[in-house]
Amino acid sequence: MPRRAPALFSFLRFTSLCALLLLLSACSPRLLLVRGVADELAAQGQAANAETDLGLAKDASAFYLKLSEALLRQDPGNAKLAESVAAGFTQYAYAFLAFEADKIESRDARAAQALRERAARMYLRARDHALRALPAQPLDLKPEQAGLAYWAAAAWGGHISLSKDSPEAVADLPRAIAWASQAHALQPEFGAGSLASLMGTFELARPGGSQAHAQRYFDQAITFGQSTQAGPLLAKAEGIAQATQDKAAFIALLQAALSTAQAHPNLANELMRERALWLLGQADDLF
Secondary structure (H helix, E strand, O other), rough: OOHHHHHHHHHHHHHHHHHHHHHHHOOOOOHHHHHHHHHHHHHHHHHHOOOOOOHHHHHHHHHHHHHEEEEEHOOOOOOHHHHHHHHHHHHHHHHHHHHHHHHHHOOOHHHHHHHHHHHHHHHHHHHHHHOOOOOOOOHOHHHHHHHHHHHHHHHHHHHOOOOOHHHHHOOHHHHHHHHHHHHHOOOOOHHHHHHHHHHHHHHHOOOOOHHHHHHHHHHHHHHHHHOOHHHHHHHHHHHHHHHHOOOOHHHHHHHHHHHHHHOOOOHHHHHHHHHHHHHHHHHHOOO
């Protein structure tokens, strides 16, 4: 037995050293576990669009977002999870807070304002998660980071749209546009038209923006949507049709969005269907 002790001690020292190195390395068992769960959550976030019940999606969102955000803090370099978290907070702010505020505005302005303030905070949260995973400058963006840049820009734009009384927030519009523009230069088809739609919206929002350029972005988005996405049609209705005060085009685009959403049911299209129906009911007040 005494003869075996040195070998045993050497083995123990070796295994202890290996354990220490694992704990100190980026591939520690704990981090591997975190990344495994994080990757699964990111995949689940992408797959969630198959759900068509907005109420069920809303109920599930809060837990998913909090858990994903907690895991992202443990693994801040996980770009896939950062994109999923930024997307989740942006979509939650738009679908369940800002849109709800629009719907209740006429009967409860105070509650609508409270919802918009909460949505603005969610948009900032989404933007910051995305920006932390992005390069310092848009020109350093890589093609595989186009999704992150899209969600950073979309969240930033959402916050600005709800902060029009804040000169500091509005002054950030060029920075949001810069991220969207670089992402569009690298991967214009991202999101089956979502990025191109955002470019059209930004074009109309920026000082000196061109309706003709915005029109081209929206038409490009519809092409990328391949007749399966209601979002680009709705974006063009709320962008070009309202900007030109063309009520007939507005209604036609909303009806096309409704038909598309009905033919291709998923979570995003269900939300667009609800918004299209609501906007049709507001058409006389909007024109």
